[in-house]
């Protein structure tokens with residue numbers, strides 16, 4: 001399946017992407033994760049992206065589109081993919097549409113995660129991410145067994161540089177301004193599906209699985 005997860009920062013896209021990608025045997029492609037890896041490795045892309053990311057602003061479309069264009073040509077994406085955090089602007093969505101049309105690989109669905117804004121700030125400011133394997137935790141909702149240590153790989157848990165309250169508020173404003181128009185963009189193309197995102201991560205995953213099962217049954 002070729003899927004997009006759409007939703008504001010902290011809605012739970014990364015948390016759900018891991019579950020959906022595993023169940024459907026497709027790669028989880030997070031533009032945020034790819035950018036953070038570039039920042040860590042000090043690549044030219046990472047150096048250029050870092051200032052935007054730290055401020056909670058979007059990295060320019062041309063950089064993102066080139067990065068995604070390369071990523072979807074890798075063999076693991078031949079049978080499908082799940083985008084998390086991409087596209088984020090109408091020009092990105094149009095560029096993706098063109099790339100997929102050239103490959104004759106249409107999207108199956110865009111899953112929108114809807115969560116209350118106050119809940120978002122609580123989710124993001126409590127997030128801790130494993131610096132080893134990238135697993136996502138939450139200090140209250142999904143704490144690790146031992147303080148600040150990953151359950152999976154024993155790596156240290158860290159707080160993302162852009163997870164402070166003032167940067168989160170800017171990320172939400174940027175979402176409303178630049179990314180929310182994609183809801184209408186994909187609704188008009190008959191691809192938008194709403195996933196109730198207010199329950200526990202497993203409950204949210206069940207909602208998403210039910211939608212995807214229904215889509216599979218129809219095709």
Ligand code: AP5
Pocket residue numbers: 007008009010011012013014015016031032033035052053054056057058059060064084085086087088092123124126127128136137138139141142162171197198199200201202204
């Ligand atoms: P990115 O990494 O994509 O961040 P984001 O979209 O802001 O989303 P987050 O990763 O913050 O949240 P999420 O929805 O994945 O939530 P999560 O599952 O972690 O982008 C970062 C930056 O990179 C951008 O600001 C931009 O600068 C740049 N960038 C990336 N892509 C770009 C693009 N396409 N164009 C331009 N620039 C781009 O969950 C959050 C917390 O909540 C966790 O602690 C989790 O444990 C908890 N949680 C999750 N689900 C639940 C639940 N159901 N109940 C309780 N807690 C939950």
